[in-house]
Amino acid sequence: MEISSLKLGKLIHFFLLIIFFIVFIWSAYKPYQLGTWFLEVTPIVLGTIIIIYSYNKFRLTTPVYLLLCLGAIIVLIGGHYTYGKVPLFNWLQDSFNLGRNYYDRFGHFVNGFVWALTLREILLRTSPFQKGKLLITVVLGLVLGVSALYELVEWCVAIMLGGDAEAFLGLQGDIWDTQWDMFLALAGAVICLLSLSSIHDQFLINEIDVTV
DSSP states (O other), X not given: OOHHXXXXXXXXXXXXXXXXXXXXXXXXXXXXXXXXXXXXXXXXXXXXXXXXXXXXXSOOOHHHHHHHHHHHHHHHHHHHXXXXXXXXXXXXHHXXXXXXXOHHHHHHHHHHHHHHHHHHHHHHHHSSOOSSHHHHHHXXXXXXXXXXXXXXXXXXXXXXXXXXXXXXXXXXXXXXXXXXXXXXXXXXXXXXXXXXXXXXXXXXXXXXXXXX
């Protein structure tokens, strides 16, 4: 590994962190519903703290940090407006006569990318798994597990909040919303593994010095 590559990687990671904090401050300024914003962004804040704390002990590759930052920004935007009221997707809804605001569906699809690449790296670096069908199967299963866990958390929150949980759940009248969310997370994970695995392997070799 060249020192210049390591320095460039750290610079990119720092830049991503700055972007995250800027979007976080914007998101926290007069959100549409403060309670919904708090529920949405709390996991992101906790995840960011873990990432910062573990940076020198278990540094991830740049593509994973890029996806983690993208996923966090999507949540921060959704938390600020609530997922059913994101302006761009409201415009798409009105322009194409769509039945709902699809921002939440877009978010779950991107989350599939985020979790797939993150879990792939963790497994390759900390477990006996190597590239192959078994690794793909395990990663996809874990992504579905994470997605299902999130839906269960949403369900628990909905029970506690009662009628005030609509903005957090983002159902928009769709009885199949949970199934769609999990399917899109899985679809994102599949596309991620098909399109980014080779690129990810190169970063594992160049930034982490992991043989894959």
